[in-house]
Amino acid sequence: MRSVKFFVVAGAASLLSSMASAADMAIAPPPMGYAPPVADFGGWYLRGDIGFSNQRVDNIRNTNPALYANLTSFQETTGFDTGGIYQIGAGYQFNHWFRVDVTGEYRGNTNFHGLDLTSFPNGGAAGFGSDVYNAQKSEWLFLANAYADLGTWWCITPYVGAGIGAARVTIANFTDSGVATLFPAGSGVGPSLVSAANGSQWNFAWALHAGLAYKVNPNMTVELGYSYVDLGNGTTGVDSTFDHSAGGHVFQFHNITSQDVKLGVRWNLDSPPVYVPPPLVTKG
Secondary structure (H helix, E strand, C coil): CHHHHHHHHHHHHHHHHHHHHHHCCCCCCCCCCCCCCCCCCCEEEEEEEEEEEEEEEEEEEECCHHHCCCCCEEEEEEEECCCEEEEEEEEEECCCCEEEEEEEEEEEEEEEEEEEEEEEEECCEEEEEEEEEEEEEEEEEEEEEEEEECCCECCEEEEEEEEEEEEEEEEEEEEEEEEEEECCCCCEEEEEEEEECCEEEEEEEEEEEEEEEEEEECCEEEEEEEEEEEEEEEECCCEEECCCCCECCCEEEEEEEEEEEEEEEEEECCCCCCCCCCCCCCCC
16 A cells, blocks of 8 residues: 555656646747738728720700700710820728728810701701711819728739719810701701800719729739719800801700729738737746
8 A cells, every 4th residue: 555655646746747847848839821810901092093984975955945946856976085084092991891082083185076967847848957066075083982892812802882072074175067958959058157165064973883903912902993983964165156146055965974994003001910920938
């Protein structure tokens, strides 16, 4: 019995000695390549974009209602050439899925072309007319935008967004070249030329955004984006005929919209946090 007690006491002493030695050893560092989850990163960024527009307008009408009162048919065709877009902005990334920014955009001059074909009564016969429109249009667009980033795969992040703001639409160098042909044949052909002073108008504007963002490095992201933009209405200045015998009204461009494609860069001004392992700690 005495020998059993001796072995029990000896074993307990050996266990206590091993525990004391382990307490004096350094805490092992985390395995290589291991890093704990990093909290969502937020920070300020700057952005710059260039692109082009694809624009349309619902219709163009003169504010003189007498020009349309007696028409028996009216057909209108309109179109814009492609124009350049130049944008800068600043924003804040709240976390990995939500960000906001404000942008200022100059939308360069685009040539406008329009054609009206009309018919109207002429006594017991008929008359036909055409009006050919030419002008240039440009805008300043200011928006406050919010975006949702939809996850990242192989450094590519799809996103959607929306913005509201204001647009200043300018119509310049407007001309209306018209010809009226009266029947029966030979009863008359009347050419006309109307021009209008330059005009500008501020409107409420809104936009919807979608695109792909590629993170080149922690501080630089490249974007390929699409935007649908509602710019509101445009107006010319007061019109007049070539001999100043008539006029005194304006031409209004109703509901100008655009589908834009842009390539942009975002620069993060705050670097994301970097994991640093804790220092080794020893006792004794």
